[in-house]
Amino acid sequence: MSRHSIGAALLFALGAVPASALAEPHPDAERIVAIGGAVTEFVYAFGAGDRLVARDTTSTFPPEAMALPDVGYMRQLSPEGVLSMRPDLILAEEGAGPPEAVALLKSAGIPYEEIPSGASPGGVLAKADAVAEVLGVADGALRAALEADLTRAAKADRAIATPQRVLFVLSAQDDRLLAAGAGTGAEAIITLAGATNAVSGFQGYKPLTDEAVIAAAPDAILMMDRGDGATDPEAQKAQVLAMPAVTATPAGKAGRVIRMNGLYLLGFGPRTGKAALDLHRALYGGA
Incomplete structure (x- = not known):
């Protein structure tokens, strides 16, 4: 398979993953701690930034996120720091850690939803679906815009005869x-x-x-x-x-x-x- 065929296949490989298979909905959560820069961005992109009470160090966009309390680097979390925010939902990207800290957070009686990481175009779309599912919001418009951007990138890829x-x-x-x-x-x-x-x-x-x-x-x-x-x-x-x-x-x-x-x-x-x-x-x- 050529590199360009691979790029085109990647675009849609995971796009059809059902959001319900990735996360449980929490539409009433109003004190959310977001862990992972992409997760935080998606929360704001879905218009739910007002439901966030804290974010991790990697969450630097949009600028409004920087005004939130910082609970630390996503791979070096302190359970005490996260729980001190009194969250009713912890929304974390896959890979948050260390494992013992995540285990403690999951046992704290507070919903802990893990958003799948993914560096492929389809993985990004699945991430959008999962965040929308957890927040209990419609993702149609944002997903369509994201898919359009990814499609433009894939078309630009296919136009290159000699990749740099x-x-x-x-x-x-x-x-x-x-x-x-x-x-x-x-x-x-x-x-x-x-x-x-x-x-x-x-x-x-x-x-x-x-x-x-x-x-x-x-x-x-x-x-x-x-x-x-x-x-x-x-x-x-x-x-x-x-x-x-x-x-x-x-x-x-x-x-x-x-x-x-x-x-x-x-x-x-x-x-x-x-x-x-x-x-x-x-x-x-x-x-």
Whole structure:
């Protein structure tokens, strides 16, 4: 199966998953703690932001979410911190943790609904369905808009004859690039944008040797802009481009480092289709 056929298949692979198989409805919940950036975005997108009383550290969009109390990073939750918000529903994305904290929250007598994670287009649609089901709201308009965005991204993908090779760099420390391999959200968004992951042969994230960077021969390097003010984006870009191995690649020679907001790029929430199209434009140009 070609890469473009795979991209088209991904778009609809999970879109038909019934929401009722994913979550139980809680239409009367009025004190919701949302855990996971995409989950929080979907709650606001469905017009239910006024039902939230807290969010986790990854929930940075929309801006209104930042005014909510922060219960901590979604993979390092404190049960006490979550329960101190007196929630009548905990709405968490799959992967929240640690496991013992989640077990305590599930045993606290408060509904705990887990929203499936998913980095494919169909997975994003299933996520939307699940959040809507839990909130007890109709998701028709939002789902249609999201599906339209994803379809536009898939069409843009199919229009590319020679996909660019993109290297996603999570961090650059000690003159080593920590890059995204197979099975990562980074690879998924790169594929959805009509490009291909410049590295293969490993799962997850791995530090690359200089030889591996040169062999990857990326046309562009993609990085997250965390927007936390802790890192100077231009300084980090200059640091990456100054690495000897990077200077030997097409991306290094062209000075092509693309930076995008981390949650926008890898959140796989309601803005996923737009993020893929923005990355596509950054790689190939066009309106």
